[in-house]
Amino acid sequence: MYGGGNTFEGIKTDTLAQEDPVKLAEFEARIERGEKIEPTDWMPQLYRKQLIRMIEQHAHSEIIGALPEGTWITRAPGFKRKLSLMAKVQDEVGHAQLLYSAAETLGKSREQMITDLITGKSKYSNIFNYPAFTWADSCFISWLVDAGAIVNQLANAKGSYGPYCRALDRICAEESFHLKYGHHCVIYLAAGTEKQRQMFQEAINRWWAPMMHFFGPSDKISAHTEVLMRWKVKMASNDDMRNQFLDMYVPKIWELGFTIPDPNLKKNPDSGRWEYTEPDWEEFKRVINGYGPCNKERLEVRRIAEERGRWVREALKKPSAAYVTPLA
Amino acid sequence: MKSLDPRVNRLPKVGHPGQVEPKAPLDQLGTFEVFVQAKEGKPFQHEGIVHAPDLEMAFVLAKEAFTRRFTCVSLYVADTRHVYVSAMTEGNTSAWDFINLIEQQPGNKDSYEIYYLLRRGKQHQHAGTVQAAIPAEAMSEAKKLYGTKLVYNVWAIRTADIRFTSPEEKELWLTLPEKKFRDASDYKGGDKLKEFLERTKV
Numbered sequence: 174m175y176g177g178g179n180t181f182e183g184i185k186t187d188t189l190a191q192e193d194p195v196k197l198a199e200f201e202a203r204i205e206r207g208e209k210i211e212p213t214d215w216m217p218q219l220y221r222k223q224l225i226r227m228i229e230q231h232a233h234s235e236i237i238g239a240l241p242e243g244t245w246i247t248r249a250p251g252f253k254r255k256l257s258l259m260a261k262v263q264d265e266v267g268h269a270q271l272l273y274s275a276a277e278t279l280g281k282s283r284e285q286m287i288t289d290l291i292t293g294k295s296k297y298s299n300i301f302n303y304p305a306f307t308w309a310d311s312c313f314i315s316w317l318v319d320a321g322a323i324v325n326q327l328a329n330a331k332g333s334y335g336p337y338c339r340a341l342d343r344i345c346a347e348e349s350f351h352l353k354y355g356h357h358c359v360i361y362l363a364a365g366t367e368k369q370r371q372m373f374q375e376a377i378n379r380w381w382a383p384m385m386h387f388f389g390p391s392d393k394i395s396a397h398t399e400v401l402m403r404w405k406v407k408m409a410s411n412d413d414m415r416n417q418f419l420d421m422y423v424p425k426i427w428e429l430g431f432t433i434p435d436p437n438l439k440k441n442p443d444s445g446r447w448e449y450t451e452p453d454w455e456e457f458k459r460v461i462n463g464y465g466p467c468n469k470e471r472l473e474v475r476r477i478a479e480e481r482g483r484w485v486r487e488a489l490k491k492p493s494a495a496y497v498t499p500l501a
Numbered sequence: 502m503k504s505l506d507p508r509v510n511r512l513p514k515v516g517h518p519g520q521v522e523p524k525a526p527l528d529q530l531g532t533f534e535v536f537v538q539a540k541e542g543k544p545f546q547h548e549g550i551v552h553a554p555d556l557e558m559a560f561v562l563a564k565e566a567f568t569r570r571f572t573c574v575s576l577y578v579a580d581t582r583h584v585y586v587s588a589m590t591e592g593n594t595s596a597w598d599f600i601n602l603i604e605q606q607p608g609n610k611d612s613y614e615i616y617y618l619l620r621r622g623k624q625h626q627h628a629g630t631v632q633a634a635i636p637a638e639a640m641s642e643a644k645k646l647y648g649t650k651l652v653y654n655v656w657a658i659r660t661a662d663i664r665f666t667s668p669e670e671k672e673l674w675l676t677l678p679e680k681k682f683r684d685a686s687d688y689k690g691g692d693k694l695k696e697f698l699e700r701t702k703v
Contacts, residue, residue, distance in 0.1 A: 274532075499534070
């Protein structure tokens with residue numbers, strides 16, 4: 174699972190002018206050669222800041238993303254589905270652990286990241302601020318939201334920061350199970366009774382708009398985007414990733430006899446690109462700023478979990494403990 | 502807070518909604534480096550870190566975080582503070598160039614595990630074991646043994662500071678062959694899909 178459409182802070186490119194030009198040139202040459210940047214290497218402040226932001230958002234998305242699906246563990250149809258969903262949710266939380274660790278190597282403590290999540294300072298993927306009404310919603314998330322995440326993560330795994338890439342390689346390997354599991358669940362609904370088919374159709378109708386939002390608004394071609402792409406922080410434009418997702422999964426949804434609630438959705442045979450109704454970006458902004466249907470609930474569940482676990486952490490804490498930045 | 506999830510509605514009221522105290526330093530405990538052996542006879546490789554209160558808990562959490570899918574035969578952990586680290590280099594510059602050869606040190610010798618980074622972007626690998634009285638001597642001894650190899654980073658950890666997997670614990674990774682629900686291969690929907698497509702063909 175993953176939050177696509179990262180929000181990058183608009184940073185003035187003149188911050189680059191303050192960097193040592195010789196070191197900056199060496200840094201860029203290393204990325205150009207396809208080498209990874211490691212935690213102890215010199216890096217521009219802008220690179221460090223944007224990576225922390227991106228990896229942290231990704232980690233928060235894994236944690237919050239486990240909530241709408243976790244809701245369905247006790248009500249999943251049958252023992253096998255319960256086992257599978259539990260394993261999947263455990264994976265997502267495990268991914269968050271790997272990602273927090275990768276962000277920590279850049280110098281932000283886990284305590285600060287968790288505080289920033291709960292206070293609403295840090296963002297996470299918008300799509301998890303919507304409720305999972307039925308079992309079919311949970312299937313939509315497992316199959317299609319994870320599919321979107323994989324498009325995003327496979328691109329990012331070719332990025333320039335070593336610890337993030339290594340975490341992503343591990344995560345992508347586990348996502349293949351999520352995708353197969355999700356597709357399996359959906360095939361069973363599609364081949365089931367009229368009522369089951371209707372349930373999944375309604376899930377598509379509810380989730381299509383958030384799914385289109387998932388990859389983020391069209392990237393404006395700015396000096397800022399250009400520098401992040403040159404440094405291999407951002408690996409593909411939001412539109413390209415959305416197009417790749419549509420290309421891979423719209424035919425699979427149609428194959429099962431379902432419809433997609435966008436009359437303008439079609440592949441342009443000349444350009445090979447998908448055309449669709451422009452998603453409502455005002456809605457996207459509203460939800461990202463905290464006014465979606467579940468934002469408050471998600472953060473409140475996190476806050477209570479942290480509060481309730483406090484005594485355990487206090488009891489475990491050793492007086493001799495001291496923090497050092499993890500190595501790789 | 503009114504949720505669709507009855508378990509969320511049942512959560513006890515703790516503190517004040519929306520009010521968060523910033524976390525205190527070390528609320529998330531210290532970090533431990535995790536090393537995994539993929540197959541018998543293969544060298545251990547660094548995989549990442551876990552946060553834990555002590556070595557023993559680090560071992561348990563590392564098993565959960567890194568070996569959920571029978572990807573290993575053994576793992577071990579060490580406190581990040583107990584890892585002695587060389588300079589990081591690149592290109593044709595070897596990390597050994599920044600490690601001094603030193604004289605035999607007085608005092609009792611301990612054994613140290615040595616790890617090196619053979620390719621940037623990859624993970625540190627176990628190289629072997631040396632005997633030394635202090636970490637700097639362990640690095641020096643490692644240079645004598647492996648100094649001809651081009652490596653980009655070297656780590657040394659005192660063997661006594663590592664929590665290893667005991668032979669009896671190896672069965673942690675033995676699982677019944679029919680328990681495959683974590684594997685993508687256990688979710689074959691092809692036949693069901695084919696049957697559905699044939700049934701609904703117009």
